[in-house]
Amino acid sequence: VKGVGGDALAGATITATQAASGMYLEGSITAALTVVSEPTAITLSANTIDENSDLGKVIGSLSTTEAWQNESGYAYSLVSGEGDDDNASFTILGDELKINTLTDYETKKTYTIRVKTADAVMTFAPATGFEQVFNISVSDVNEDPQFTSTPVLTATVGLEYNYTVE
Numbered sequence: 001v002k003g004v005g006g007d008a009l010a011g012a013t014i015t016a017t018q019a020a021s022g023m024y025l026e027g028s029i030t031a032a033l034t035v036v037s038e039p040t041a042i043t044l045s046a047n048t049i050d051e052n053s054d055l056g057k058v059i060g061s062l063s064t065t066e067a068w069q070n071e072s073g074y075a076y077s078l079v080s081g082e083g084d085d086d087n088a089s090f091t092i093l094g095d096e097l098k099i100n101t102l103t104d105y106e107t108k109k110t111y112t113i114r115v116k117t118a119d120a121v122m123t124f125a126p127a128t129g130f131e132q133v134f135n136i137s138v139s140d141v142n143e144d145p146q147f148t149s150t151p152v153l154t155a156t157v158g159l160e161y162n163y164t165v166e
Helices: none
Strands: 008-017 024-033 039-044 048-050 058-066 074-078 090-093 096-099 110-119 130-139
Touching: 039 110, 039 130, 058 074, 058 110, 074 090, 090 110
Parallel strands: 048 130
Antiparallel strands: 008 024, 039 058, 058 096, 074 110, 090 096, 110 130
């Protein structure tokens, strides 16, 4: 029997008998059983960030794929396990993945994180959920040149001076 929202309804008759008197009590009960399906994938709307981005910049939004989309929403968290190498460089607020470290393409081009999704309401079942590893790429940005040589404060006419610009 189907209930509202795909939930299953189950009915049962319970009979209790008292042996000595032969009296018995009979009643019926109907219970609503909620179909629980596990998430099967996590999607990240974008997985690149420009180098030198501000701390707290949103990289992308997370969403969950599940056979029965629940109405209570999903919770996301960074979790330990294979692929969690750079979890400390990110935070998740609601469904938004944010950077919490300075990025520099010349130093590190890719970050690897491990994300878990679970039903936002069903906290009684901690084993439920789905985990997925994501690679976050850092985009190279054309940066303004910088002098890296020590400046000459006084110059002598006729001498050659060299500067390094990066």
